Amino acid sequence: MFSYLHKPVLAVLLTMLSSFAAADGRRVELYTVNFPPYTIIEPQNTIRGIDVEVVTAAFAAVGIEATITEAPWKRILKNMEHGRVAGTLSCARNAPREKFILFSEPISENIWGAVTSRDFDSRSLSHLSDVQHYEVIAVADWGQSQQLSQHNLRHSVTPDIDSGIRSVVYRNVDLFYNGKLPTLYHAQNLGLQDKIAFHRFEDIESTPLHLCLSRLYPDSQTLLEQFNNGLNKIKHSGEFDAIYKKYN
Template identity: 40%
Template sequence: MLLRRAAQLLLTLPLLLLGSGATFADIKTVQLHVVDFPPYIIVPDTQDGITGMDIDIVQAAFAAADLDVHFSSTPWKRIIKSMERGTILGTVSCSRRPERLEYMLFSDEVTSTNRVAVSRSEVDTSAIQTLDDLQNFSVVSIEGWGMEQQLTAENIPHETTSTYEGAMMAMRYRNIDILYAAEYPSLYYARKLGIHRDIKITPIRTEPVTPLYLCMSKTYPDSRAIMDRFNAGLRQIKQDGTYQAIRAKYL
């Protein structure tokens, strides 16, 4: 009986070590899931060759930490649910929100974004100083994104669209005054849609710059160790100039 128990323990030992993270040194590749958020994340129609400023920064940081990283395009709601369940490692260009603290780890700051009012050039936005000033306009935002959730929390009436392009087109061609969104992605889509000469950006002075992070599920195996490696690589590329060169390429 004792011999049988000893044999069973030897058979299960590798699995126990794997669960404890003792084999973390064997990990060479990580998988992250993203959504289209140019210029931070650019997902082509074919979903091959995902690029963008944050993609390049994350790749360089992981490379400095001797890890490869692969990216997959996945709907945002599925990413969040999967991270909460611990079935995927994480995502890129993710903001820190109170409801995410329970199940997410946040890296050192990767980049940042600022929230603005995007409008047609002829719309008078001179009175916009605070988010509450949007009450005086018809507003659209992207369903489920942080900015749309903020409008909901502040009880500011608004419409939603499922895509950034749809929101831009609603602001430009429908009876919508303001798109509440991030500045750089809005400018990117305006150029892509050929409407960049027809719009303007109005800063909302009370809205602080929003840091963006690499976010990982707390319950995904070895996520804390992977995050430590990533942060070390990120510090290295900020010191050696790689980080600054990537930002200059996109901005």
């Protein structure tokens, strides 16, 4: 009945055990959600992606073995809030999270913009407010949907990125407000990469993504410093760029 829960539960358990090892600077267990291409969870629970490889390499550079496990996002955040797990990758910085999360130096960034069909005329799109003249969608409950609402920009919601891409290619939706790399990754998987285009807004900055560590987790500050140190090392060694190159 709970078979689908067993793996994550075991993972949490192992994490708890290995978390203590992390305090020794040897191993650390981190959690993530499927957020291609930063985090790509494949069948048999194989996890890869830009952020996964950067974080693994950065920790490896300081002698720490990082293992990554999938878990629901809300649970990850709440576990971190209560100090039950070491951290997650990757997440953006915001005020509520500051209370219980230590953010590393950025490991990647998400560039927000409008995804359109390849033949869409994007000349009139320079600022976010320009979307008000178009039929716009965003992934439900995601930050972009909330951002549009904050700017009183009318929009519809879609359950996931794939639906959003299909909507702009096949339906009468003009714009899909979403991140660049995730959208391109999904479009590639759908075989629609040639039918879409991505346009940045001048007034919307990209969101840096960080390795997030729980403030309540034991020795999290030390771990953060070790990670930042490792990150600098792989940036200087070129390993960081090599990883990025592999996914672009």
